Amino acid sequence: MKLNCKRMDLPYTPGEEIFTFPEESELSFIFDVDEELTDDPAAMDAVGEMLDKAEELAEKAKAAIKEALADENSSYHDVVTFFMQFHRDDVDPDIAAELFPGTDPSMLSFAEMVDFLRLKRFGSLVDSEMNQQVFIMDLSFNPEITDELMVIYFDLNNEIFCITHES
Template identity: 85%
Template sequence: MKLNCKRIDFTYTPGEEIFNFPEESGLPFIFDVEEELTGDPAAMDAVGEMLDEAEELAEKAKAAIQGALADEDSPYHSLVTYFMQFHRDDVGPDIAAELFPGSDPAKLSFAEMVDFLRLKRFGSLVDDEMDQQVFIMDLSFNPEITDELLVVYFDSNQEIFCITHES
């Protein structure tokens, strides 16, 4: 089957998981879709639509992270604060300099650090709790240096419903 997507010409096999690295897909990030969804044409149409807007969704995710940093009452405040603090203060000055090129990491605010996050992976799966299709984005400062991720979950209406920290 062919993915209904404007940004890439992509063929997949229904019922088989999609997991492609950038050199395979031509995308600047890992692209994956759970096998359960590849057999559902409507779900795959949603994947194509969301994939066409991946960078815009990443910017929306970054704005949500900045919002969580600014709002101490946010359920994600401590999680994103810890993630930023770890990468600025706990990794050591040489690694921090590599993560935040062209800046003095010690002087960066956590909100400024969000601009350095990059989309590492875009995918879709069926959320067991919600029993519906969701979209996930892994954001990283530099996957060559750190395996720590902020993972942002979107529903089919492009609304963020969860942010987690994974490694």
């Protein structure tokens, strides 16, 4: 089978997980799909559609992070604030300088830091609590320097339903 996607020609085997690194694909990020979805043509059509707009979804995720930073009443405010504070204030200054090149990291606002986030991984799985297909996006400042991630969960309607910090 082939993924119905405009951006890449990706053959896959139904019932087997898809997991590709950037050097193996035409993508700039890791791409993965759980094996239970590869058996479902409708689910795989949704994967192709979402993959075609991964960068657009990353921008939507960054906007949601900025909104959460600005809104102290947001359920995501504390998690995104902690993530930003850790990377600006709690890491060694030399590491912060590598994460935010061309800047004085101590002078960056948390909202300005969001612009440095990059798409590291995009994938799809069946959420066990919701029992439905979801899409997961990992954003990182620089995965070669830090393993800390902002993880954004999207539903089938391209809506964000969870933002979390993982490492």
